[in-house]
Amino acid sequence: MPIELVFDQGLGDLVVVRSAGEALDHSVVGSLEFGVAELHTPLLVVLGHQRCGALDATIKAIDAHQRTSEAGQIGYLVETLTPAVRQAEGKPGDRLTNAIHANVDLVLAELRKSPVIAPLEKSGKLKLVGAYYELDTGRVSLT
Numbered sequence: 001m002p003i004e005l006v007f008d009q010g011l012g013d014l015v016v017v018r019s020a021g022e023a024l025d026h027s028v029v030g031s032l033e034f035g036v037a038e039l040h041t042p043l044l045v046v047l048g049h050q051r052c053g054a055l056d057a058t059i060k061a062i063d064a065h066q067r068t069s070e071a072g073q074i075g076y077l078v079e080t081l082t083p084a085v086r087q088a089e090g091k092p093g094d095r096l097t098n099a100i101h102a103n104v105d106l107v108l109a110e111l112r113k114s115p116v117i118a119p120l121e122k123s124g125k126l127k128l129v130g131a132y133y134e135l136d137t138g139r140v141s142l143t
């Protein structure tokens with residue numbers, strides 16, 4: 001689903017940076033920093049979603065005690081998402097859903113370390129929020 005439709009916006013109205021599991025790397029953080037600093041986007045939404053396959057794969061890799069040796073960068077992705085799965089361990093409720101929420105929180109915390117994003121938030125020019133997109137209903141709830 002195009003994210004513009006989820007938020008009832010026109011094409012080109014949003015700066016959209018997508019990565020599996022909202023995983024951060026230099027390119028993703030740089031794109032977000034560019035959006036808020038150069039394009040003056042006033043709101044940065046970290047949007048997790050129901051049944052996230054990337055976090056599900058991370059759970060499966062952890063359970064299988066796999067050092068993911070997949071070709072390419074999938075192992076990097078799983079390593080990046082592992083702290084969220086660990087943080088959700090032992091919590092009541094659905095494990096994957098908990099990991100998705102934990103991941104949104106961790107991504108927000110990481111973005112707040114950015115020397116570009118942090119001062120904009122402190123000055124009130126930028127707001128950071130976490131959100132959860134429920135695929136079944138199309139509802140987005142702020143976390």
Ligand SMILES: [Zn+2]
Pocket residue numbers: 020021022049051052053054055
């Ligand atoms: Zn996902």
